[in-house]
Amino acid sequence: MVEWTDFERDTIQDIFSRIEYDVVGPAALARCLVVYPWTQRYFGGFGNLYNAAAIKGNPMVSKHGTTILHGLDRAVKNMDDIKNTYAELSVLHSEKLHVDPDNFKLLADCLTIVVAAQLGNEFSGEVQAAFQKFLAVVVSSLGRQYH
Amino acid sequence: MSLSDKDKAAVVALWGKIGKSADVIGNDALSRMIVVYPETKTYFSHWPDLAPGSPHIKAHGKKVMGGIALAVTKIDDLKAGLFDLSEQHAYKLRVDPSNFKILNHCILVVISIMFPKEFTPEAHVSLDKFLSGVALALAERYR
Numbered sequence: 001m002v003e004w005t006d007f008e009r010d011t012i013q014d015i016f017s018r019i020e021y022d023v024v025g026p027a028a029l030a031r032c033l034v035v036y037p038w039t040q041r042y043f044g045g046f047g048n049l050y051n052a053a054a055i056k057g058n059p060m061v062s063k064h065g066t067t068i069l070h071g072l073d074r075a076v077k078n079m080d081d082i083k084n085t086y087a088e089l090s091v092l093h094s095e096k097l098h099v100d101p102d103n104f105k106l107l108a109d110c111l112t113i114v115v116a117a118q119l120g121n122e123f124s125g126e127v128q129a130a131f132q133k134f135l136a137v138v139v140s141s142l143g144r145q146y147h
Numbered sequence: 148m149s150l151s152d153k154d155k156a157a158v159v160a161l162w163g164k165i166g167k168s169a170d171v172i173g174n175d176a177l178s179r180m181i182v183v184y185p186e187t188k189t190y191f192s193h194w195p196d197l198a199p200g201s202p203h204i205k206a207h208g209k210k211v212m213g214g215i216a217l218a219v220t221k222i223d224d225l226k227a228g229l230f231d232l233s234e235q236h237a238y239k240l241r242v243d244p245s246n247f248k249i250l251n252h253c254i255l256v257v258i259s260i261m262f263p264k265e266f267t268p269e270a271h272v273s274l275d276k277f278l279s280g281v282a283l284a285l286a287e288r289y290r
Contacts, residue, residue, distance in 0.1 A: 030268060031268045031271060034268035034269065034271070034272055035268060035271050035272040035275055037272075052267075052268050052269045055268075056268070109252065112256060113255060113256060113259045113266075113271070114259075116256045116259045116260045117259045117260060117263035117266070119260075120260055120263075121260065123256075123260055125178055125179040125181075125182030125183055125199055126182060128179060128182070128183050128256060129182055129183040132183060
């Protein structure tokens with residue numbers, strides 16, 4: 001089981017209570033599709049992803065970005081059992097969506113960068129450490145049911 | 148994943164805006180790296196003070212960003228331009244190259260905090276490619 005300090009718990013709850021889901025989610029997904037263009041392979045049905053402007057303005061990307069971020073809510077509410085919380089989603093990403101789990105880390109890095117821009121100087125080293133630890137646990141849980 | 152002309156132009160343009168804050172960026176990135184990735188502390192056991200913003204970290208951050216600034220001027224041939232630095236890292240410093248990626252990430256986070264408007268996804272991809280190129284050039288002489 002993952003051990004969380006009080007600071008880490010408080011930091012995660014605080015971040016997710018403050019960020020605007022329909023700004024951060026779309027921005028993180030769009031950034032991932034631009035910075036790591038091979039991730040576009042999973043979004044063939046999303047229409048125009050031809051350039052950064054198209055990606056940023058794509059309504060399907062925005063909607064999915066928000067969906068993904070709300071998916072993190074499950075972990076925020078169940079920090080003591082993230083592994084089991086994501087068992088079903090892990091199977092989905094493996095068996096149905098066929099997403100290479102390395103991609104989870106790429107999205108996590110983009111999310112870190114977008115949240116950093118949102119929180120500015122409040123995104124201190126300690127806050128970043130807590131946030132990245134949280135995302136690392138999520139990423140690990142999502143990759144757990146792959147075989 | 149080599150740098151296109153568009154990438155090079157984007158990096159030079161971004162550096163034009165953020166370059167004068169290089170020392171601050173270096174200090175924050177290094178301080179942050181030590182906190183977020185404690186395993187990197189192993190390279191700084193000879194410093195008495197590893198608290199964020201300590202004089203050692205400040206000075207070293209300045210040095211590192213000086214290297215990045217140099218790399219920007221050598222963007223057309225990073226391997227040749229960073230040859231001496233690569234020799235230094237290979238034979239003297241012996242920093243495991245996996246750490247270049249770690250520091251690069253911290254630099255990107257700091258730039259995102261300090262320059263949220265300039266650090267668009269387009270600027271991000273070019274800078275990420277550039278920093279990856281720098282890491283590769285720095286590891287060139289390792290073996």
